[in-house]
Amino acid sequence: MSQPQAAVGASVPRVDARLRVTGRTKFAGDNSPDGVVHAVIVDSSVGRGRVTGVxxxxxxxxxxxxxxxxHLNAPKLPPRTGWWPPPGAxxxxxxxxxxxxxHPVAVVVATTLEVAQHAASLVEVSYDAEPVSTDMGTADSAGDPETYARGDADGALGAAAVKLDLAYRMARNHHNPMEPAGTVARWDGDKLTIWEKTNWVAGAMMTMASEFGMPQDKIRVIAPVVGGGFGSAGRxxxxxxxxxxxxREVKRPVKLLLTRRQTYFGVGFRPAYEYGLRLGSDRxxxxSASVHDVRAETSSYETxxxxxxxxxxxLYSTPNVRQEYGHVxxxxxxxxFMRGPGYASGAFPVESAMDELAxxxxxxxxxxxLRNEPAADESTGLPFSTRRLRDCYRVGAREFGWHRRNPKPRSTRDGDWLIGMGMAAGVYDTERSAAQASVRLDADGTALLQSATSDMGPGTATSMxxxxxxxxxLTMRxxxxxxxxSLMPPAPVHAxxxxxxxxxxxxxxxxxxxxxxxxxxxxKDEGSPLHGVDPADVVVRGGRLHVKDNPARGETYQRLLARNNRTHxxxxxxxxxxxxxxxxxxxxxxxxxxxxxxxxxxxLVRVRRMVGVYDAARIISPRLADSQAIGAMIGGIGQALLEHTVTDHRDGRIVNANLADYLVPTHADIPKDxxxxxxxxxxxxxxxxxxxxLGEIVIVGVAPAIANAVFNATGRRIRELPITPEALL
Structure with missing residues (x-):
């Protein structure tokens, strides 16, 4: 049955645009149930050790x-049950x-936020501090590394006519969405309701059930909007x-909102990487071969x-590959996870190395x-469902004007500025998970759909x-x-x-x-103009059911339901x-x-313009897709040139845990083009x-494209992110 397509593929505004721009959208911290009080966390001032007194x-x-x-007076939580949260959380x-x-060592609960903040500053905590390990460069990997191999990578590398032995580093990045993390929690007897900044209400429900040893049906998680997440609200x-x-302890609803500073050690981050890569090829x-030796930071209590x-x-046809991924x-x-998790980090060394080899x-x-385009996925032996990467290269080169690029580094100037062009490929896995959505058509001809999914920015409600x-x-209106x-039909994590x-x-x-x-x-209704018509010949347009080749023969949903005494x-x-x-x-x-x-x-590096071309199959909402891509380019500028968490390795303190010192792209850093x-x-x-x-692929490859352009401009190959001015002096 072929339905007319009017909304899908159309460039439409977000259905909640007016709510958002007028400030009527209600985020987690905007909820204030009757009797709400405020909580402020007291954080440890040492990086490792024991609390000896509070x-x-x-x-x-x-x-x-x-x-x-x-810990001196907190109730003991029961042993965890179920598969989520992960072990060690x-x-x-x-x-x-x-x-x-x-590390949270105490929490103060008070009738107002100001009193809670002041009281938290008065809590005196003593410690037995221990030596802290926060520098990946001086720490050892632990456990067995993740490994992958096909062919004889070391043998093929030794026999290769051309060999590259390269080392890359990527700094830790923090998400920094506009809405910091926060929760409002209320108990009604043995039932728990939380208004939460999360893009996985089912995950929050499972976590609370596991932590408090209670049935999931006693928990309700409410999170209709998320003020950005980039991965920080996925768990x-x-x-x-x-x-x-x-x-539960004070028997009143509690509102707990993290400060901007607290988000730097409260809701995860993109881990730092050290990535050794050796490539072999013919002339x-x-x-012919690639060897990948990767080290990534993780916490001491979780992997x-x-x-x-x-x-x-x-990504490329390579008969001999060996990989090791060690955790530090x-x-x-x-x-x-942070936008483009894993793939955005892995693309930087791979795509930089391909540029170096070229x-x-x-x-x-x-x-x-193009010379290394695979015919099938060589890691699994499976054919690709679709792979239009060649088309991405062709369209991108045409729209960008790649033919104007001078391949000789440091050969193009504009006054004091050295000009360079670079490109990179990107790839991201196509994930799918089980989901449900309820659909109700009312007698007035309007429809209501519900699903426990989330929207942290891409416009989920609009595309659905x-x-x-x-x-x-029907029309979108x-x-x-x-x-x-969480009372709605279940959906996977919005990630x-x-x-x-x-x-x-x-x-x-x-x-x-x-x-x-x-x-x-x-x-089947004798009173309907469609009585006796083959159902396959009926379509619906504008809320009216009619014969596909005879639009005059039909009726509206409203008349059909009213005549059959159906409310919905x-x-x-x-x-x-x-x-x-x-x-x-x-x-x-x-x-x-x-x-x-x-x-x-x-x-100083300034990005002048960027073009991104994507094989993301069918595009439901072009306007939303364009917004996702432009946002990802901006995020990629941050990853490539600005974002870097600085740690004082003496005690593990994050030095730049604020938006003044942790640099993200602003208008001055973002080109118009x-x-x-x-x-x-x-x-x-x-x-x-x-x-x-679509949400992840659009950032994968942005950072190496910028790095490759920097090389073309300067002749300096920078193998560490972010690319800072001092690295180019």
Whole structure:
């Protein structure tokens, strides 16, 4: 059955745009249930050791202070159950250990935020401090590394005509979304409600159930909007447990909002990497071998892993590959996923090395990549569902004006500025997970859809409304999509670029079912103009069911439901997720082109323009897709040139834990000329609506494209991110 497509593919504004720009959107910390009080965490001032004393007398003497909770008086939490949170995740006030600088050692609860803040400053904590290890350069890897191998990489490398032996470093990055993390927790008897900054309400529900030893159906998590996350809100952190614990202790709702400073050691970060890469090729640039030796920081109490090895495993045809990924436990809080997790980090060394090899061989960087395009995924042996990377190169080179690039480094100037062009490829896995969405069509001809998914910025409600509107044959104004409540049908974490494929497929399924319900009702109804028509010949447009080739013969949803005394039709859409054993290899692809100007005397780097071209299959909402891509280019500028967490290794203190000293791109750093292009196509092997993930792929490859442009401009190859002026002097 072919439904007319009017909303999908249209460039429409966000359905919640007016709410957001007028300030009426309600974020987690904006909720204030009756009787709410405030909690402020007391953070450790040492990076490792034991708490030997907590003197809360001065704090408790303050008018309005209700309680000070530490390991000395906190209730013991029951043993965890279930698979989430992951093993080793931090639990509050269960022992006297300090595991990192900023580790929560107490919490003050008071009637006002100001009193809680003041009282927290009065809590005196004494420690038995121990030597701290926060420098990955002086620490050892622990445990068995993750390994991968095919062929004989060392033998092939030894026999290669051209060899490169390179070492790259990437600094730790912090997410810094506009909305800091926060929680409002309320107990009603044995039931817990939390208003939470999270993009996984099911994960928060599972975490609370596990931490407090209670059934999940006794917990409600509410998070309809998220003020940015970039990965920081993908899991439930210890402050949420503290808020719920404090609310239970004082028997009042508790609001706990992290300060900007506290987010630097409270909600994870993109880990730092050391990446050794050896490449071997013939004189024509055909890769024969690659060896990857990777070290990544993690916490001493948890192991964080991500797909940093994937680009080097499957992006280019390489018969012989060996990889090792070692974890370096440090006295830090646990890292987590950050936009383009793993792949954005792994692309920097791989794509920089390809640029270095192209320069060594005197080849155009695009030509080198084309010579190493694989026919299939060599890491799995599976064919690609789609791979339009060649098209990305072609379109990007044309739109960017790649032919104007002078391959000789340091050969193009504009006054005091050295001008360079660079490019890089990108890849990201196409994730899909099980999801559900309820669909209800009311007698007035409007539809309501609900799913416990989230929106941390990409416009989830808008894109889902577009899919639903076309599938139901309604206008977008007649469809409402609600999200972010654990009472709604379940959905996966709003991360890994899987929401559109997963929840969108559930929305499509539910709307298809409901539309077919209505059509079946009409063709069986003797009073309907559609009585006796083959259901396959009926379509719905503008809320009106009619014969496909005879629009005059039909009726509206409203008349159909009214005549049959129906107040509504309702169904549940579902999507089972990716099959366990697939027939194809699923990825999205990108080609990013950048032009930079480097001050020849000061080493300052300015990005002049960028073009990104993406193979993300079917684009549901072009305006939202363009916004995602432009935002990712800006984030990639930060990763390449600015963002760097600085740690004082004497005690583990984060020196630049604020937005004044932790540099992110501002208007002065962002060029006006940022353009995104999307290769037309669908991937119905991936999911029923033919999409691939978009939110992650758009940042993968941005940093190496900028780094390669810096080399073309200056002749200096910088193998460490961020690229600072002093590295170019």
């Amino acid at each position: 003197d809360a007398r001065a704090a408790l003497a303050q008018t309005g202070v209700l309680k000070v909770i530490s 931090l639990r509050p006030f269960q022992d006297d250990r300090v595991r990192f600088f900023g 439930t952190w210890v402050h949420t447990v503290i808020a719920a614990l404090a609310a 024509r640039g055909r890769l 964080h892993s991500e797909g940093v090895l994937e680009p080097g495993r499957m 436990p440090l006295d830090v809080n646990t890292p987590t 320069h060594e061989l005197g080849l155009d960087p695009i030509e080198l990549r 409304t577009q899919v639903a509107a076309d599938a139901l044959g 007649q469809v409402t999509f609600r999200l972010g409540d 890994a670029s899987q929401t559109m494929a997963s929840v969108g497929s559930a929305v499509q399924d539910g709307c298809d079912k409901l539309r077919k319900q209505a059509i079946t009702l009409a063709v 039709l309702e169904t549940l859409g579902s999507y089972a997720g990716a099959p366990e054993s697939g027939k194809f290899s699923f990825y999205a692809y990108a080609a990013t082109f950048a032009e930079v100007a480097v001050d020849a005397r000061l080493g 940022l353009k995104a292009f999307f290769i037309e196509g669908e991937d119905y092997e991936a999911d029923p609506i033919g999409v691939k993930g």
